[in-house]
Amino acid sequence: VGKEFESLQVDRVGDTIMIWMNRPERRNVLTRGLIKEITTAFAEAGDSDATGVILGARGPVYCAGHDFADMAGIEKRDVQRLLEKCTRMMTTIQSIPQPVIAMVQGLATGAGCQLVATADLAVASEDAAFCTPGGKGGLFCTTPMVAVGRTIGRKRALEMALSGDAISADTAASWGLINEVVPANELEDATNALLRRVTRGSPASKGIGKHAFYAQIDQVQSDAYDYAIEVMAGASQIADAQESMVAFLEKRQPTYVEAPRTSTVIP
Amino acid sequence: VGKEFESLQVDRVGDTIMIWMNRPERRNVLTRGLIKEITTAFAEAGDSDATGVILGARGPVYCAGHDFADMAGIEKRDVQRLLEKCTRMMTTIQSIPQPVIAMVQGLATGAGCQLVATADLAVASEDAAFCTPGGKGGLFCTTPMVAVGRTIGRKRALEMALSGDAISADTAASWGLINEVVPANELEDATNALLRRVTRGSPASKGIGKHAFYAQIDQVQSDAYDYAIEVMAGASQIADAQESMVAFLEKRQPTYVEAPRTSTVIP
Amino acid sequence: VGKEFESLQVDRVGDTIMIWMNRPERRNVLTRGLIKEITTAFAEAGDSDATGVILGARGPVYCAGHDFADMAGIEKRDVQRLLEKCTRMMTTIQSIPQPVIAMVQGLATGAGCQLVATADLAVASEDAAFCTPGGKGGLFCTTPMVAVGRTIGRKRALEMALSGDAISADTAASWGLINEVVPANELEDATNALLRRVTRGSPASKGIGKHAFYAQIDQVQSDAYDYAIEVMAGASQIADAQESMVAFLEKRQPTYVEAPRTSTVIP
Numbered sequence: 001v002g003k004e005f006e007s008l009q010v011d012r013v014g015d016t017i018m019i020w021m022n023r024p025e026r027r028n029v030l031t032r033g034l035i036k037e038i039t040t041a042f043a044e045a046g047d048s049d050a051t052g053v054i055l056g057a058r059g060p061v062y063c064a065g066h067d068f069a070d071m072a073g074i075e076k077r078d079v080q081r082l083l084e085k086c087t088r089m090m091t092t093i094q095s096i097p098q099p100v101i102a103m104v105q106g107l108a109t110g111a112g113c114q115l116v117a118t119a120d121l122a123v124a125s126e127d128a129a130f131c132t133p134g135g136k137g138g139l140f141c142t143t144p145m146v147a148v149g150r151t152i153g154r155k156r157a158l159e160m161a162l163s164g165d166a167i168s169a170d171t172a173a174s175w176g177l178i179n180e181v182v183p184a185n186e187l188e189d190a191t192n193a194l195l196r197r198v199t200r201g202s203p204a205s206k207g208i209g210k211h212a213f214y215a216q217i218d219q220v221q222s223d224a225y226d227y228a229i230e231v232m233a234g235a236s237q238i239a240d241a242q243e244s245m246v247a248f249l250e251k252r253q254p255t256y257v258e259a260p261r262t263s264t265v266i267p
Numbered sequence: 268v269g270k271e272f273e274s275l276q277v278d279r280v281g282d283t284i285m286i287w288m289n290r291p292e293r294r295n296v297l298t299r300g301l302i303k304e305i306t307t308a309f310a311e312a313g314d315s316d317a318t319g320v321i322l323g324a325r326g327p328v329y330c331a332g333h334d335f336a337d338m339a340g341i342e343k344r345d346v347q348r349l350l351e352k353c354t355r356m357m358t359t360i361q362s363i364p365q366p367v368i369a370m371v372q373g374l375a376t377g378a379g380c381q382l383v384a385t386a387d388l389a390v391a392s393e394d395a396a397f398c399t400p401g402g403k404g405g406l407f408c409t410t411p412m413v414a415v416g417r418t419i420g421r422k423r424a425l426e427m428a429l430s431g432d433a434i435s436a437d438t439a440a441s442w443g444l445i446n447e448v449v450p451a452n453e454l455e456d457a458t459n460a461l462l463r464r465v466t467r468g469s470p471a472s473k474g475i476g477k478h479a480f481y482a483q484i485d486q487v488q489s490d491a492y493d494y495a496i497e498v499m500a501g502a503s504q505i506a507d508a509q510e511s512m513v514a515f516l517e518k519r520q521p522t523y524v525e526a527p528r529t530s531t532v533i534p
Numbered sequence: 535v536g537k538e539f540e541s542l543q544v545d546r547v548g549d550t551i552m553i554w555m556n557r558p559e560r561r562n563v564l565t566r567g568l569i570k571e572i573t574t575a576f577a578e579a580g581d582s583d584a585t586g587v588i589l590g591a592r593g594p595v596y597c598a599g600h601d602f603a604d605m606a607g608i609e610k611r612d613v614q615r616l617l618e619k620c621t622r623m624m625t626t627i628q629s630i631p632q633p634v635i636a637m638v639q640g641l642a643t644g645a646g647c648q649l650v651a652t653a654d655l656a657v658a659s660e661d662a663a664f665c666t667p668g669g670k671g672g673l674f675c676t677t678p679m680v681a682v683g684r685t686i687g688r689k690r691a692l693e694m695a696l697s698g699d700a701i702s703a704d705t706a707a708s709w710g711l712i713n714e715v716v717p718a719n720e721l722e723d724a725t726n727a728l729l730r731r732v733t734r735g736s737p738a739s740k741g742i743g744k745h746a747f748y749a750q751i752d753q754v755q756s757d758a759y760d761y762a763i764e765v766m767a768g769a770s771q772i773a774d775a776q777e778s779m780v781a782f783l784e785k786r787q788p789t790y791v792e793a794p795r796t797s798t799v800i801p
Contacts, residue, residue, distance in 0.1 A: 444689065468698065504609075
C-alpha cells in the first residue's frame with residue numbers, strides 16, 4: 001500500500017488489506033488523526049483491487065472511542081465537525097465494495113463499539129468486550145447508537161446505552177453484534193477463514209450487492225423492492241453475472257473478469 | 268380448488284389451502300411459469316374462504332431460487348420484468364388475509380430463501396437449510412435480501428449475503444428466520460399444529476391485522492401509531508370485534524360471522 | 535409524590551419513582567381512568583428530579599390490556615380517542631428523560647404487553663408471560679404490534695400476533711422483548727439492581743440520549759446520523775459533559791450538577 005500512516009499499520013497480504021489500529025499505548029483512541037487515517041485507509045482499500053479488508057488493533061484494547069483530550073472545552077461547531085468526520089469514517093467503511101471484518105481482540109468502547117457495529121462482519125476473541133459508556137458518564141453515546149441500535153434489538157441496545165456497562169463477546173454474539181467468538185489464539189485464523197468465505201465469487205457483483213444492502217435496509221419495504229429490482233436487473237448485465245449463470249448451466253467453474261470497481265458503473 | 272396448475276399441486280384440506288411446489292426434478296426452481304402459478308394460487312387462496320395457507324414443496328429441495336436458464340443472456344429490462352413478477356409473488360403472499368406458513372423440508376436457495384423470509388411464519392425440518400448463494404457467485408441476491416434482511420439481524424444477514432453459505436435449520440430458528448425446527452417426520456404435523464394456533468378467532472379481524480402489521484412495521488413509530496389507531500378503531504366496528512368483546516364480558520365462547528374478506532372494507 | 539391516584543400507587547423511594555398498577559381484582563385492566571393515571575404519573579415523574587422509574591403491578595396479573603367493558607358498543611371515533619389516549623401513555627413513557635423499567639410479575643396481555651415493549655427496559659419473574667391475544671379473538675392487537683413488532687424479530691412478532699398465545703419469560707428474554715428473567719422472589723431486587731446500573735452518570739445527559747435514541751432509531755441511517763450529530767454536539771456543551779471529560783482526563787470522579795431537565799434545552 002506504500003502510504004505512510006502514523007497511527008495505523010496497513011499491510012496487504014495476498015488479496016486482503018489488513019488495517020491495524022496501532023496506538024496501543026493510547027488504547028487506539030480515535031484522535032482526529034486516527035479518524036483521518038482510518039478513513040483514508042478504507043477509501044484507498046476501496047479503490048484498490050483487494051477483495052477484502054480486516055480492521056484489527058494492536059494492544060490490549062481494540063479501540064477506546066473518542067479522545068476526550070480532543071473534545072473537552074471545544075465549541076459545539078467543532079464537536080460537530082469532529083462527529084461529522086467520525087461519521088464519514090463509519091460510512092466509508094460501509095461504502096467500499098469489499099467485505100470488511102472487524103477483528104476484535106479487546107475492549108471496544110463508544111465509537112470503538114460503533115466501528116464493530118458498522119463493519120459488515122465482526123469476529124471477536126473470547127476476551128473481547130463491548131460498551132457504550134457515555135450512559136454512565138456525562139456525554140451519552142448518541143452517534144454510536146445509530147450503528148449499535150441498528151445491529152441488535154432495541155431493549156438490548158437501550159441496556160448498553162443507558163447502563164454503559166460492557167457486554168462479553170458471548171453476549172455480543174448471541175445479540176447479533178458480532179458474528180463469531182473464538183479463543184484469543186484463534187482470532188486471526190478464524191477471521192481469515194470468514195474472510196475467505198465472504199470473498200469468493202465476483203468482487204464486482206459483491207460490491208454492487210453490499211452497496212445495495214445498506215441502501216435498502218432502512219427503507220419501507222415497497223421502496224426497497226423498487227430500488228433492489230433496479231439494482232439487480234442492472235447487475236445481471238455485467239460480464240461476471242452472465243458468466244456465473246452460463247457456467248452454472250454448463251456445469252463448470254466460473255471465471256470472473258470484471259474489474260472490482262464495476263460496482264460504481266452498473267448499467 | 269379445481270384450477271389446473273402445471274408446476275404446483277394445490278389442495279384444499281378442510282379450511283386450509285396446501286400449495287405444493289411440485290417440480291422436484293427441477294428442484295422447484297422459480298421459472299416464470301412457477302412464479303405465475305404461485306402468485307395465482309395465493310391470489311385465489313386470498314379470495315377464498317380458507318382460513319390458512321401452507322406453502323410446501325415436493326422432493327429433496329424446497330426451492331432452488333431463480334432459474335438461470337430463464338435469466339442468462341436476457342436484457343436488463345427483461346430481468347427487471349422477471350424480478351417485478353417475483354416481487355409481486357412475494358408481496359401477494361403478504362397481502363392475502365390468511366396466515367401463510369412456509370413448510371420447509373430441504374434447501375431453500377436465493378429467492379427460495381426469500382419465500383421463507385416472506386411467509387408470515389415458517390416451520391422447517393431438521394434437514395432443511397437456507398442460503399442466498401449469489402454472494403459467492405456473480406449475481407448478488409439483492410432482492411432476496413430485502414426480505415431476509417428484514418427478518419434477521421444485520422450482521423447475520425450480511426454473513427448470509429456475502430458468503431452465500433447455507434445455514435442450518437437450527438441456526439435459522441435461533442436467528443428468527445423461521446419459527447420452529449422439527450424432525451423430518453414431524454414436519455407436516457408441526458406445521459398443521461402451528462396453523463391451527465394461528466387460525467383461531469375471526470378470519471376477518473386477522474386479515475385486517477396482518478395487512479396492518481406489514482403496512483406499519485417499516486414506518487417511523489409515530490406514523491405507525493397514527494395509522495394503527497385508524498385501522499384498529501375501524502376494525503373495532505366489525506361484527507366479529509363486537510362479538511369478541513361481548514362474549515368475553517358475558518363469559519361465553521364467541522361465534523364469528525364476518526365474511527373473511529371484510530378485511531378490505533373496514534369502516 | 536403526594537398526588538392521589540385511584541388505580542395507581544405511586545411511591546418515591548430515594549431517587550426512584552415506583553408506579554404500581556394497583557387494581558389487582560380487575561387484573562390491572564387499562565380502563566380510561568388507569569390510562570389517564572399512568573400518563574399523569576409518568577408525566578409528573580418526567581418533570582421531577584427522580585432519576586429512574588419502575589412500572590410494577592400488584593396481584594397475579596401484570597396488566598390485562600384494554601377493558602372490553604370500555605370498548606364494546608362504542609363508535610369508531612370513540613375507540614379512536616381511547617387508542618389515542620393509550621398511545622399517548624406509551625409515548626409519554628418513552629418521552630420522559632429517566633430510564634423506565636417494566637417490572638413484570640405475571641401475565642402481560644395486549645396493551646399490557648405493549649407497555650412492556652414500550653418501556654426502555656424490562657425485568658420479569660420466571661412466572662411472567664406475554665401475549666397479544668387479539669389474534670385468536672375478534673379484535674387484532676394492531677396498536678400493540680407497533681411496539682412489540684419493533685422490539686422482537688418479525689417472524690416472532692407475527693407468531694405472537696396471529697396466534698395470540700402467550701410466551702414464557704424465558705422465551706421473551708431470548709427474543710429480546712425483556713432484558714432479564716429472575717425467580718419471583720428476586721424480582722424487585724433484580725429490577726432495582728438494573729435501575730442502579732442505568733441511573734449512574736448525569737441525568738441530564740441521559741435524558742438527551744434517551745430522547746435521541748427513539749428519535750433516530752426508525753429513520754434511514756443517513757438521516758439518523760445527521761440528527762444524532764446535531765444532538766450530540768449540542769449535548770457536549772452542557773456542564774455535565776464537560777465535567778465528565780475533564781474528570782476523565784484528570785483521573786478523578788466527576789460530579790454532575792446539571793438540572794435533570796436540561797434535556798429539553800440543549801444548546
